[in-house]
Amino acid sequence: MVEKVVILSTGDELTTGKIADTNAQWLADRCLTLGLDVVAVLVVGDFHDRIAWAWERAFELGDLVVSTGGLGPTSDDLTTEIVARVLGVGLRFDEPSAARMRAMFERMGRVMPENNLRQAQFPDPAVILENPLGTAPGYRVSCEREVPAPGGAGRLRLPRHLVVMPGVPREMKPMFDERVAPWIRELRGSDQVIAVRTFQTFGMSESALDEAVNAVIRPEEARVGFRASFPMISVKLLVRDAPGRADARLEELSARLRCALGAVIFGEGDVSMEAATGAALRARGATLAVAESCSGGLVGHRVTEVPGCSAYFLADYVTYSNGAKKDVLGVRPETLAEFGAVSEETVREMAEGARRRSGASVAVATSGVAGPDGGTEKTPVGTVCFALSADGLLVSRRHQLWGTRDWVKLLTSQLALDWVRRWALGLPVVESGFRR
Amino acid sequence: MVEKVVILSTGDELTTGKIADTNAQWLADRCLTLGLDVVAVLVVGDFHDRIAWAWERAFELGDLVVSTGGLGPTSDDLTTEIVARVLGVGLRFDEPSAARMRAMFERMGRVMPENNLRQAQFPDPAVILENPLGTAPGYRVSCEREVPAPGGAGRLRLPRHLVVMPGVPREMKPMFDERVAPWIRELRGSDQVIAVRTFQTFGMSESALDEAVNAVIRPEEARVGFRASFPMISVKLLVRDAPGRADARLEELSARLRCALGAVIFGEGDVSMEAATGAALRARGATLAVAESCSGGLVGHRVTEVPGCSAYFLADYVTYSNGAKKDVLGVRPETLAEFGAVSEETVREMAEGARRRSGASVAVATSGVAGPDGGTEKTPVGTVCFALSADGLLVSRRHQLWGTRDWVKLLTSQLALDWVRRWALGLPVVESGFRR
Numbered sequence: 101m102v103e104k105v106v107i108l109s110t111g112d113e114l115t116t117g118k119i120a121d122t123n124a125q126w127l128a129d130r131c132l133t134l135g136l137d138v139v140a141v142l143v144v145g146d147f148h149d150r151i152a153w154a155w156e157r158a159f160e161l162g163d164l165v166v167s168t169g170g171l172g173p174t175s176d177d178l179t180t181e182i183v184a185r186v187l188g189v190g191l192r193f194d195e196p197s198a199a200r201m202r203a204m205f206e207r208m209g210r211v212m213p214e215n216n217l218r219q220a221q222f223p224d225p226a227v228i229l230e231n232p233l234g235t236a237p238g239y240r241v242s243c244e245r246e247v248p249a250p251g252g253a254g255r256l257r258l259p260r261h262l263v264v265m266p267g268v269p270r271e272m273k274p275m276f277d278e279r280v281a282p283w284i285r286e287l288r289g290s291d292q293v294i295a296v297r298t299f300q301t302f303g304m305s306e307s308a309l310d311e312a313v314n315a316v317i318r319p320e321e322a323r324v325g326f327r328a329s330f331p332m333i334s335v336k337l338l339v340r341d342a343p344g345r346a347d348a349r350l351e352e353l354s355a356r357l358r359c360a361l362g363a364v365i366f367g368e369g370d371v372s373m374e375a376a377t378g379a380a381l382r383a384r385g386a387t388l389a390v391a392e393s394c395s396g397g398l399v400g401h402r403v404t405e406v407p408g409c410s411a412y413f414l415a416d417y418v419t420y421s422n423g424a425k426k427d428v429l430g431v432r433p434e435t436l437a438e439f440g441a442v443s444e445e446t447v448r449e450m451a452e453g454a455r456r457r458s459g460a461s462v463a464v465a466t467s468g469v470a471g472p473d474g475g476t477e478k479t480p481v482g483t484v485c486f487a488l489s490a491d492g493l494l495v496s497r498r499h500q501l502w503g504t505r506d507w508v509k510l511l512t513s514q515l516a517l518d519w520v521r522r523w524a525l526g527l528p529v530v531e532s533g534f535r536r
Numbered sequence: 537m538v539e540k541v542v543i544l545s546t547g548d549e550l551t552t553g554k555i556a557d558t559n560a561q562w563l564a565d566r567c568l569t570l571g572l573d574v575v576a577v578l579v580v581g582d583f584h585d586r587i588a589w590a591w592e593r594a595f596e597l598g599d600l601v602v603s604t605g606g607l608g609p610t611s612d613d614l615t616t617e618i619v620a621r622v623l624g625v626g627l628r629f630d631e632p633s634a635a636r637m638r639a640m641f642e643r644m645g646r647v648m649p650e651n652n653l654r655q656a657q658f659p660d661p662a663v664i665l666e667n668p669l670g671t672a673p674g675y676r677v678s679c680e681r682e683v684p685a686p687g688g689a690g691r692l693r694l695p696r697h698l699v700v701m702p703g704v705p706r707e708m709k710p711m712f713d714e715r716v717a718p719w720i721r722e723l724r725g726s727d728q729v730i731a732v733r734t735f736q737t738f739g740m741s742e743s744a745l746d747e748a749v750n751a752v753i754r755p756e757e758a759r760v761g762f763r764a765s766f767p768m769i770s771v772k773l774l775v776r777d778a779p780g781r782a783d784a785r786l787e788e789l790s791a792r793l794r795c796a797l798g799a800v801i802f803g804e805g806d807v808s809m810e811a812a813t814g815a816a817l818r819a820r821g822a823t824l825a826v827a828e829s830c831s832g833g834l835v836g837h838r839v840t841e842v843p844g845c846s847a848y849f850l851a852d853y854v855t856y857s858n859g860a861k862k863d864v865l866g867v868r869p870e871t872l873a874e875f876g877a878v879s880e881e882t883v884r885e886m887a888e889g890a891r892r893r894s895g896a897s898v899a900v901a902t903s904g905v906a907g908p909d910g911g912t913e914k915t916p917v918g919t920v921c922f923a924l925s926a927d928g929l930l931v932s933r934r935h936q937l938w939g940t941r942d943w944v945k946l947l948t949s950q951l952a953l954d955w956v957r958r959w960a961l962g963l964p965v966v967e968s969g970f971r972r
Contacts, residue, residue: 117563117566121556121577122556128550128551132552132553139581140579140580140586141578143577143578154576325552327554396839396841396845397833397835397840399833403833404831404832404834405942407908414859415854415855415857417864418854420840421849423894424894428851459859472843473844505841505843
């Protein structure tokens with residue numbers, strides 16, 4: 101039975117603050133999904149004694165040790181050598197791995213340096229995990245270890261498993277998903293599997309989401325996880341059940357959740373708001389123009405993060421100055437004079453001007469005070485006005501947002517994208533909002 | 537003598553993958569600057585036995601333990617209770633801390649829940665570190681501990697120091713800089729101090745930078761650290777010397793580095809390219825307009841990340857479709873027909889159109905193929921053309937960039953901003969570039 105995991109991250113770049121240990125975060129999330137309990141994350145630099153210390157401790161705490169880093173070709177890459185020593189086994193040279201490395205270098209038109217051959221050495225009982233994206237293969241080992249008995253009374257021989265993977269995220273992640281996760285599922289036995297689905301939401305606070313989810317899903321039916329990454333919150337459902345039943349139960353719970361949250365869910369799986377908005381525009385066969393002031397180009401930037409957006413995105417008029425609002429979008433001088441740049445009246449004219457000018461099916465406009473300066477009593481920092489113009493439709497709303505300049509911009513772009521998404525799906529538009 | 541540090545991060549959000557341990561990265565970077573060696577980072581969830589295990593191990597490995605997290609008001613915040621037990625001391629209630637908490641709640645117009653009083657308890661010998669930004673104060677303790685002797689021969693009593701801080705980054709960081717770092721400097725003794733300066737660069741590869749730095753600074757003169765965060769690379773100089781001498785030597789080495797790298801350095805300290813560009817425009821009293829195609833609004837977004845940018849930024853014309861390029865910027869249909877949207881001819885007209893339309897002193901324009909689709913043999917994915925128009929100046933260049941869609945966009949925006957910065961500083965513009 102595998103249940104307790106220790107994640108071991110090796111590399112000077114982690115202990116000198118060059119990079120954050122995002123591998124550990126990613127692996128911890130995957131372990132949760134596999135039903136494993138991450139007991140500890142241990143991070144050490146490229147030193148013999150420290151890595152050896154970490155491996156000894158990891159075996160005391162976990163049934164399974166998942167290690168990343170220290171598999172490079174240079175002399176400060178020590179993981180394999182130390183794993184072999186800690187396990188008390190020798191190193192074995194693997195000719196097929198060496199051949200794959202040579203072929204990879206040849207494809208790049210380069211001669212393989214001799215020190216790369218270190219990456220074809222493995223602790224003797226290792227099962228090699230091929231790495232199609234880099235030269236360093238990973239490996240896994242199952243063995244027995246003598247470890248201190250729980251409670252400290254003597255020592256016991258217990259089964260232990262370990263996985264060693266390269267530290268480069270783009271090599272490590274597919275290796276884990278394709279080669280390690282299935283093996284862990286097997287180790288954990290097949291009487292229970294975990295089915296997972298993630299819902300991306302915008303527009304409800306975490307506590308309101310919690311309440312809404314609790315109203316339709318009982319704690320014993322699924323494990324529910326929330327993860328806020330401003331300005332969106334993802335809701336993850338985990339169902340543990342017999343194979344064949346878990347997926348069906350997850351589907352049933354998902355249907356309840358979709359019904360309870362409605363338009364607040366903008367996507368399922370790894371999907372961004374801009375991708376959801378783009379998909380909705382495509383499905384409707386519509387084209388989009390944007391007019392921005394305080395968000396400064398962020399709406400356009402996010403729209404164009406989606407490959408293929410030229411099918412629906414025509415233009416973004418970032419009219420930061422009042423002069424540009426008049427010149428490019430035809431906002432009337434009287435409107436600016438009477439109501440100011442941050443007003444529903446002005447954004448309505450901006451949205452109409454953008455749609456007229458571009459010929460797009462729909463245009464969304466924003467104007468506000470991102471701060472930290474520029475606020476007044478009537479229009480404090482965080483005030484942002486939104487408008488959407490489409491055939492036979494012109495709506496607007498004033499929102500009081502909050503936070504630092506970058507938060508106000510980000511939340512502004514999120515609301516603007518959500519308005520467009522809702523319009524494209526035929527949903528009510530101005531109801532989109534955000535509660536802390 | 538304090539030299540070896542263990543960073544201890546506590547919280548279920550770290551062992552379930554909700555967030556990455558960015559506190560540990562930030563602290564590791566600060567420790568490097570203080571001349572400390574981070575032996576290990578230990579991360580555990582909110583469990584009694586795991587936190588106690590981590591503290592015991594941390595004391596074995598480090599002279600100093602820096603801990604974050606587990607100081608909240610709820611029952612799963614266990615750090616203080618466990619620290620007291622591991623140290624073998626009692627808890628002391630601190631009335632002044634409780635009074636500060638009550639006052640903080642009053643200012644927010646709320647009544648303090650009783651369980652917040654847990655945050656006014658400290659291990660008996662602790663020196664309290666006030667927290668002006670939150671309810672949980674930090675604290676530090678110096679003591680002696682019996683630890684296994686190096687080499688494993690028996691046990692020794694050795695001085696040990698610990699710091700406990702809240703896990704919220706915006707509370708932890710100023711607490712460390714204002715209250716902890718000066719104390720660590722004192723512990724380390726005053727015969728040597730470390731002077732640090734960071735240079736932000738764009739336009740040279742890490743290996744080229746390394747070579748250029750090595751040509752003017754000998755290894756014994758300073759420790760040099762590189763940190764690439766695409767598309768910029770920061771170069772950090774650390775000089776260790778007697779107080780009074782370190783700053784002067786750093787200044788001398790900085791002068792050599794500025795001379796060797798020239799315009800490749802766009803700023804010193806924590807400065808972004810967009811802030812450097814904005815400062816240069818302000819200094820010249822110039823105004824800016826932008827015309828974008830493939831970068832989709834990212835240039836404008838970055839320009840407007842800088843507070844007060846309305847002093848120089850007028851407008852960004854994101855003309856994604858050819859229709860918008862003609863309509864808004866006056867790009868001639870013949871130019872588009874003959875040379876295509878991704879050509880130096882077209883971006884020159886875009887830049888001129890943006891400057892004419894906005895009345896800005898300078899305008900920069902981009903047009904390219906961000907990918908993954910849309911490339912042709914003549915204009916492959918990653919081709920981006922740039923132009924800059926100012927009074928009496930019109931320059932353009934075609935670049936072959938690389939990487940995924942978001943990288944091409946990011947690098948495009950970086951080059952565009954660097955052109956404007958160079959123009960505002962009176963430096964050659966088109967020489968800006970990027971080598972892998």
